[in-house]
Amino acid sequence: MAYYRPYHPPADPALVRELTATQNEMRQRVRLEPLPGLPKLIAGLDSSFPTPDTILSVIVVLTFPGLELVEKVYNYGPVDLPYVPGFLSFREAPNLLLAYEKLTTQPDVLMVDGHGIAHPRRMGIGAHIGVLLDKPSLGVAKEKLTGDYQEPAEAQGSRSPLLDKKTGELIGEVLRSKERVKPLFVSPGHRLDQATATTLALRCLRGYKLPEPTRLADHWAEQFKKEVR
DNA sequence: GCGACAG
DNA sequence: ATCTTGTCGC
Numbered sequence: 001m002a003y004y005r006p007y008h009p010p011a012d013p014a015l016v017r018e019l020t021a022t023q024n025e026m027r028q029r030v031r032l033e034p035l036p037g038l039p040k041l042i043a044g045l046d047s048s049f050p051t052p053d054t055i056l057s058v059i060v061v062l063t064f065p066g067l068e069l070v071e072k073v074y075n076y077g078p079v080d081l082p083y084v085p086g087f088l089s090f091r092e093a094p095n096l097l098l099a100y101e102k103l104t105t106q107p108d109v110l111m112v113d114g115h116g117i118a119h120p121r122r123m124g125i126g127a128h129i130g131v132l133l134d135k136p137s138l139g140v141a142k143e144k145l146t147g148d149y150q151e152p153a154e155a156q157g158s159r160s161p162l163l164d165k166k167t168g169e170l171i172g173e174v175l176r177s178k179e180r181v182k183p184l185f186v187s188p189g190h191r192l193d194q195a196t197a198t199t200l201a202l203r204c205l206r207g208y209k210l211p212e213p214t215r216l217a218d219h220w221a222e223q224f225k226k227e228v229r
Numbered sequence: 230g231c232g233a234c235a236g
Numbered sequence: 237a238t239c240t241t242g243t244c245g246c
Contacts, residue, residue, distance in 0.1 A: 006234065008233095046236095047236075048236090048238090049236090049237055049238070052237095052238085055237095083235095083237070085234040085236095086234075086235085088235055088236055089235095091236085092236075113235090113236075114235050114236060118235085119235080124235065139235085141236085142236090143234090143236085144234090144235080145235045145236095146234085185235085
């Protein structure tokens with residue numbers, strides 16, 4: 001089983017202090033509230049790394065609730081920062097924003113690959129991107145970063161709360177998006193709440209583990225990867 | 230001091 | 237995230 005844990009090289013203390021301060025400031029700008037109405041367009045954001053020092057960020061825009069692809073863009077560039085648990089956004093957000101500028105349509109909600117507020121300082125990349133663009137956003141992650149939870153029931157659609165072990169605060173929901181598959185971690189990012197985040201994730205499912213926005217962003221990343229190499 | 234660690 | 241061999245099931 002999972003007897004091997006990922007090894008994370010020690011990060012520069014000064015850098016971590018600086019990034020932590022930035023997250024604590026951004027955290028004050030996060031607003032969790034009901035989304036006024038359903039979105040007409042929903043975007044999926046995802047990044048991959050064709051080489052160790054380059055990043056490929058993809059954004060797809062789909063209609064909602066139809067989930068038809070209406071636009072797909074990407075940006076390929078260099079990556080400066082290393083991956084440090086808890087600071088993923090500083091490594092991926094810059095390039096994602098460059099891809100965002102290429103969009104000709106304006107999505108109403110952003111579904112980001114990674115956590116929303118289900119983060120040590122409530123500033124996962126989903127919240128980070130939402131705050132920077134001041135857009136409603138949510139995070140959908142495949143692995144837990146922080147928090148405690150009970151394994152959700154086996155039935156598709158089952159969910160269980162992801163709680164902060166210290167404060168007991170609800171920071172996300174663990175969702176069984178597909179039977180016999182490891183659950184997803186859904187959390188709000190900005191300008192929407194947990195109920196809305198989970199509802200959107202559920203309504204974007206089409207028989208796969210991942211909701212369509214992130215699934216298609218992931219799919220197109222594979223295609224664009226051929227264009228950049 | 231001992232675990233945990235998105236992508 | 238990325239790499240990688242093999243296995244299972246429709």
